[in-house]
Amino acid sequence: MELWYTEEHTENVRFSMKVKEHLFSEKSSFQQVDVLDTYEFGKVLTIDGLVMVTEKDEFIYHDMITHVAMATNPDIKNVLVIGAGDGGTVRELTRYSTIEHIDMVEIDELVVKASKQFLPITASKLDDKRVYLYFEDGIKFVEGKENKYDLIIVDSTDPIGPGEGLFTREFYKNCYDALTENGILINQNESPYYDRDAREMKRAHTKIKEIFPIAKAYQYHMPTYPSGHWLFGFASKKLDPIKDLDTDRWNSLGIKTKYYNTDIHVGAFALPTYVKGMLEDATC
């Protein structure tokens, strides 16, 4: 028997991967969590039937969600990570000895449980002694915090289900307040290619640029996400991801990466004309 997992990228586009074994399937009070073992992508974690992480290409996502901010400001010491239950974002952050404290707030303990059991490749550093894990709602967690974090990473799902509140103006404003003077906000900023993703990309960027003096987006190639063309947002009060990048300093750290490097750091901010147009004209 052949087993295939199929994801609807739109109602008219499907992406399918051949499955060795359906390893895990459990429903929390928030969402459905599954783990598949696949031929092409290794272990794959899905939430509500959408691919979140695969062993084959998680390095791309986790390199780009962390190192761009860290290379822009190597003095980052206190970090808040929201979402990211698979642990990959924290794994990359713990490679910086200069980081002193990481609060990780994941609403759904089941994601962490499944990742620890089946995705040690991403979950391996969740027990680092600098990591404080909270199973809480990130939206509430950030409320009322002031001048506390040098970096906030919003490693969210799409804005449906529990991820929806992570795409609101109020939430971004609370992040702004929770950040220090040189603070940086990195957010999962969706994709320009399919209509629904593009709408969310524009909405998120519009809200962020109303709040932060510096608000840009950068792109990466993520083959297991719809269209493979995805963006992160980079927002800050003072630091510019290109002008403030210190390539020599980052390269002197000797952190080995498979996707990120200081050339692609700069290159990733060069967006296609149609994407620039969407982001510049965006309204909520």
Add this chain to the structure above:
Amino acid sequence: MELWYTEEHTENVRFSMKVKEHLFSEKSSFQQVDVLDTYEFGKVLTIDGLVMVTEKDEFIYHDMITHVAMATNPDIKNVLVIGAGDGGTVRELTRYSTIEHIDMVEIDELVVKASKQFLPITASKLDDKRVYLYFEDGIKFVEGKENKYDLIIVDSTDPIGPGEGLFTREFYKNCYDALTENGILINQNESPYYDRDAREMKRAHTKIKEIFPIAKAYQYHMPTYPSGHWLFGFASKKLDPIKDLDTDRWNSLGIKTKYYNTDIHVGAFALPTYVKGMLEDATC
């Protein structure tokens, strides 16, 4: 009834699009040519069951295969295009009034016929008076030519079937000889993500860099090709795509593009670390 077209990206990965109508299906002595009308991507041309062109994202491919060379050397006058039967590459080239002559060599007249009938969006400029269309084997066409073209674009399928000879050392050497002193070779250089594509990517690059003093690769987001992460090769005798780029001059031309701009020109040459590694270490 629902009609779906499914492409095997690897034997373990499938990409499917919902089809309104199967508009065209004919077999030439070279290959099977089909045209579909799809809900998400508009008209889609396939060759031997692989997507070549879609109305939704052909602009990405055709912007990146032409404008990078043209912005590096705006004095290009004589161009040879091999393959490219859908006409999109020629359409972009004809936007430069400075180009005097374009030889387009497509082995399979059926591709041009199907494109003219169903893809006027790409085939619209094949009757430009500067365009000379040859239905011949591009490999033979380039043999023995010397110092004739300022730009050769190899807009090929994958190296299987009639496209195979366009990935050989002999062919690239003949292109070198056919180019003028400032000549540039652009080639479809496959993709780093899936094993088979990555192998061909490395093989093509290795051969080209043995022949050309300058041999680089640049990437683009192509959602309807496997993984969405694809490369073109840029090779030349003298010109460097970054150092010799004259951004002001290209921008003064006022050519409106949806994907290409002079920022992404530079950014596209910044490759992920794993791709750089593959290209540097590549052997045939």
